Amino acid sequence: MRPKPLTGDLLAIYDALHAAFGHQHWWPAKTPFETMVGAILTQNVSWTNAAQAIANLEAAGMLDPDLLAAADTGDIARLIIPSRFYNQKAERIQEFAGIYVAEFQADPAVMAAVETGALRERLLAVRGFGKETVDTILLYACRKPVFVVDAYTRRIFSRYGLLPEKVSYDRTQRLFSDHLPPDVKLFNDYHAQIVRLGKTACRKSPLCDRCPIRRVCGSLRCAAADQMSRYDP
Known part of the structure; x- marks a missing residue:
């Protein structure tokens, strides 16, 4: 050592x-919310699979926090099958989208304005969110200096x-x-x-x-x- x-x-x-x-040129996403969803979808799977799931959500017009928060998890799961563990991930996406809408007004600037430590603790409290997922959101979506x-x-x-x-x-x-x-x-x-x-x-x-x-x-x-x-x- x-x-x-x-x-x-x-x-x-x-x-x-x-x-x-x-x-x-990371993270390969068009919007901060797409980055957030991508951080969930890429759990335990390659980015290629996650990207296909994101493309499916986008093609279905579902890559929207309000729609995902209100959607049936089964409908989300069918769109994200390429990401594997799609039933679990559908639940995580729906729950996170609801929090994003209710607590942060579905606005990445509102979310990013929260102090880094406090925001990290809040996101770690979301079911199924580990440190890598949360830090990916903090760095790539909220532009916070978290490695x-x-x-x-x-x-x-x-x-x-x-x-x-x-x-x-x-x-x-x-x-x-x-x-x-x-x-x-x-x-x-x-x-x-x-x-x-x-x-x-x-x-x-x-x-x-x-x-x-x-x-x-x-x-x-x-x-x-x-x-x-x-x-x-």
Whole structure:
């Protein structure tokens, strides 16, 4: 385990990812509410599946908070089948849409005006909303500087010795929030870059020869790459 990570290390990793992959232009949605619904639909499924479910809602004229809040969950479920776990997600979408309408006037600006900590606690109280879903809404829909953590984040940064292998969401998040400026644009694209790296190179069985951060400024070393090099000198 490395000592307390430095801002420079994290920024060097981001710079290398950005140079390799370019800006990722996340979140791919037309409106803040679409982002919120997408954060629910992408739970435990790929974005491709979630995007198809969103397209179905849009084609049916149902991508509207008032309509979703009043809709029968069965009708919502039939439209979001590609997202898997569609019955549960239909209930979550309907409940959240009702809260969005009743408490925030279906206005993303009203929602974003709520203090970050208070808004995070309110959203975490919504049934079926975990930290990743809530933080995705805070960052991408409300433009609050909250770093989103996922399985890719834990995998990549534990391999670099910046985190233990079995690390909590909160500790992983603090790695970034404690050592990076609270910049929405940076947090936005950094998370997207991590997802891109996790999908293309830093997989469960890593493809280290494809990794743009295998060596960063000579200061960080990947344990997975080092292990593979011992078998393939």
